[in-house]
Structures are given as C-alpha cells and as structure tokens.
Amino acid sequence: MRIVRSCHELGFRAVAVYSPVDRRARHVILSDEAYALPGDEPAASYLNSAALLEIARRARVNAVHPGYGFLSENPAFAAACQESGVTFVGPPSSVLAECGDKARTRERLVQAGVPVLPGTNAVSDEDARAAAARVGFPLLIKASGGGGGKGIHLVRSAGELPSTLRLARGEARTAFGDDRVYLERWLPDARHIEVQILADTHGRIAAVGERDCSVQRRHQKLIEETPAPGLAPSMQRRLLQAAETGARKLGYVNAGTFEFLVQGDEYYFLEVNARLQVEHPVTELVTGMDLVVQQFRIARREALSIEVPISPRGHAIECRISAEDPHEGFLPSTGTVGGLAEPGGPGIRVDSALSPGMEVTRHYDPLLAKVIAWGTTRGEALARMRQALLETAVGGIATTVPFHLWALNDPAFVAGNHDTRFVRGWNEREPRGDLIPAVLAAAAFEQAEGRRLRFPPDTRNGGWRRAAKDESVDRF
C-alpha cells in the first residue's frame, strides 16, 4: 500500500500481487492491477520467486519494488529480475549477497575502520560451545540470512546454548530458508540507533539521519523515533559518518539502514538492512522526503539531489500496532478483525494494512499498522501520539496498543532515558488503577448480554471475584 501510493504519485501503473488470504487487502483494492499467488504459505506466495517473475512478465512491468521482508533482500531474486529485464528497486544482487551474509558484512566494516562487537562467522552445532566461550556471555545467536529481528535469540549462559541453538536454526530455516547462524556478543543496556542512507548509481552517498529503535521485544522494534533523544551531536555525527563509510566500502546503492548499538561514548556496528525499513516514515516526516520515491529515482539511475547534513524539522515517533497481546507476554493473537477505529488529527500519519473483516492468520508477520506522530518538539510528538493511541481500536484482535499507552506515559521514556531493556519495565510494572470502573464495565456488559437471567429473578444479585492471575491490582 505504501508503495502503491508513491507509484501513483510518480504517475506509474501499480501492479500488486497477493496470496489468497489477502485478496481484500488495501494494496490489492487500490492497485491498478492485482494478481493472485498460488497459496497462503509464504513459500507458495510472497517467497515464490518463479510465480512473481511470471506475473511480472505477464503484466509487462518495468520494475519490481520488493517492499520489506520476504524477498526484499534476496540476491537470487534481484538477479532473476535483472535477467528477465525488470528493474529490481533495491541494491544490486552483489551488494545484497554481501549484506545478506551478516558475518561477512561485519568483516568488511572492520576493514573500513568501523567498530563491531566480538562475534563469529557461521557456526556448526559442534563448534558452537567453543566459539561461544570466545565471544563471551551474554550473547546472541543470529540467523546469517536474517533481518527484521527474526531469528535472533539471547543466550545468557553456556547451559542455554544447545536448546536455543536448535530453536534459532529452526526459525531461521522457516523464515529465511537458510539455517546458518552466527554468534555475537550482546550489550544488555545499550541504545539501538540506526542510520538511514541513500546511495545513487553515481557514487553519491547521503546519510539522511538517525533513528532510535531501543524499544524492542524479542529483538524486534516496537517504537522508533527521530532525532534520537539525548544523543550527543558528536556521537550523531560519528554514526552518520560510519554509515557513509560502510556504504562506500560495500559499494552500496539505493536505500539502506546501518544499525548500531551505542553505549556511553562507544558505538558498534551491528548489520545492514538492505531495504526500505518498517520505520522509514519517521525519517520521511522530519525530512519531508518520500523514501520510496527516492528508491524509484535511484533505480532509474537518477543522481541524488540531497544536501547533507540534513537538519531535521521537528520530531517524529512511530508505534507499531501488532497482533500480539502485551498482557500475555506479546504472544501472537489471531482472528477476524471486526470494526476499526484509526486515529487522525494534526501531525498523525497511519500506514495500515487493516480492513474490517480481515483475517489475521499465523502465516505472516504480526505487524498490522503503524501510527506515526509528528510534532515541532519531542514533547508535542509524544502528546499527539498519546491522543492517537486513545483513538485507535482494532475490534476482535489483541494488539500492542496497551503497551504503547504505557510506554508513552513512562517517565524514563518521556525523559528519553531508556535503552533496549525498556520493555522489561512493562513486564515488571506494578499495575495500578481503580478497579471500580472495570467492575462497572463488566456489570454493564453482563447485563447487555442478558446474563442476569441466570440469577433468580427476585434477587438479580451478583458476586464478583477477580481471578488470581492479576494479583497486582489489589493495591488500589
């Protein structure tokens, strides 16, 4: 949908593909043409490179925009596109191959003088124990072909290594079709800051700006913002410079993101995301730039016309609305979307895949929508986001909205003093609040459902009992 919008802005004809479960999705309805893929499983649909190329040929398209996830960082797909005479809107196949091998990218960045954390190349099950001892604990097992936080598992001690390794390999195999994994040291209290870059085919590289993505669960981002709060200007310049140096070393072309961990005065390169990222809208809102349009221009071999450094205008923040229940440890929730309320008002942008009646299945990523707020200051952006979250409702599916409401009111977050441990605060919070309104809501709900008929008609009394699990609310 995001890409359909930019295509239409540029006057392009937009052709969409969809798996059968997505046939009523917005990108399908609003594209100029849409073609069905053979099945719902990712391998049969959005990872089905042969079917995608066949559709590209049939629909006579000039270019393929791979979005994010699925085949967006797949060098074989990029090469296959070029061979069939279709422009792949993204980095060249050779750059994707290099960035896709995360251990190799690390090595290249070290050669360019960019600091990295201790880590390994792809490890076998047999070598893992010795390699882990060299890296040191806590460490992360990462999928070599991974991205988007998938296939990353934390290992605190040697004892956890075998079972976590098995889990990580299994996940990597399903998600990326590649079960190679490598180890990397983990800094538990760092900030996750990434740099958006754009690079044209004429060797111009622009580091557009940074994003703070420290609010994560299971190493996947929940909240992103720009500029990074409290980041020293000198550190910001070093990160932008490191990303530009890295991009030059890799011969990077098109849009990409260089991810870093920042701890005190030190920073470490993590990986390159060789695609448009989910959180790109925050950068768009403070630069006034359409990154998808930039991607198409670069793919047409146009020269970049961006003056760097860019002074960001105001502050932008994004909350990911995912089909996960924050009250149940962020487990995926599935079902049918009933009604929908999406927020609006000054400075609010919603990028959403939601529509009433939509089935949320276990087949795809749980990301449903993104709410993005812009303000002249961080305080204004946060205030607008709080209001937007109150206006957001997805009927029938548990979402991350309650977590975001908590986060946006948390003193550490409001002060910008949070790091990657932040989500732990939600799990360990002391729930407060007044139980009476909840009891009144439940009473009115039961009344509306006609439940009172269960009681003897002359009493109509109910006794109410809270279940044991939420023991913390009795402190009101």
Added chain:
Amino acid sequence: MSGHDRFAVQVREAPGGLEVSIDGRVHRVELLRWVEPTHFVLAIDGASRPVEIVRAGDELRVRLGYEQYRLQVTPRISIPRRGTAGRSSSADVRIVAPMPGLIVAVQVGPGSHVEQGAVVVIMEAMKMQMEIRTPRSGHISVISVKPGEEVAKGQILATLKTQ
C-alpha cells in the same frame, strides 16, 4: 487465595442506562458499542472513556487504559461445583497451546517421564518458534498432536500424569 477482591454488585435498569451498586455505592453506568466486537464507550456518572471487553472462558478481560483486569462473575447464591470431590492423589495436567499455530516438533512420546520445565512440543506462529514446556514433572499419558498439525489457542497438546 490472596490477590482476590470480591465485590457485591446489584444492577438495575434505569431510564437511559443502568444503576449499578457496588458494595452499597450507586453509580449511573452506560455501555455503548464503539468498535465491534470488543470495544465500547463506558460512561460512569457522566464521564466517558473507551474500554475493551473480551470474554475468555469463564472470565471477562476488561482493558481500561493500558491495564487489564480479569473478572469472574459468580451468582451470589453459590452452586457447589461438581467433580471436585473424590479426586485421586495423582492428577492430570493438561499442556495447552498458548497461541494458535503450527506444531513443528513433538519432543516426547507417550509414557515418557518428564521433569518440570522439559520441552514437550515446539510450535510456530508468525515466523516465531516457541518451546512449550511442562509445568510439572510426571509421565506423559497422551500426546494429542503431531508435527505439521494446526492447533487453536487453548487446544490440548499433551496430558501429563503427576504422581
């Protein structure tokens, strides 16, 4: 049990809403549908706010702001629960799916002894794998699923006999 609060509630239909008394204090309450099927607007004594209500088994999950409250409605005249008397010393523990998903692997067979925390089943949903572990030690009496099978949230995966 600690952590339980009980409220005696009386509900009366009144013009334009309900009169609800909690422990003797009366409130005017209105609950209007907002976003189907789970979101409502709750007005208490004229002040309104959004609320999410989900029925999950025999409890109601009420979400106000970011907090969730789990409530159970029980008639005041208590009915003795059946089936609790005469329970033997060994008990069946059901291991259920915490989320809908696909069974990737079954790590134990019927009859095998498992220690608390052992992995019974590996599940996958939304590209995430999860180890389902046994909450108690005991013998696996029944394995109810096989690899490749789709399961619903709350579906029984295995049954365990504790000693």
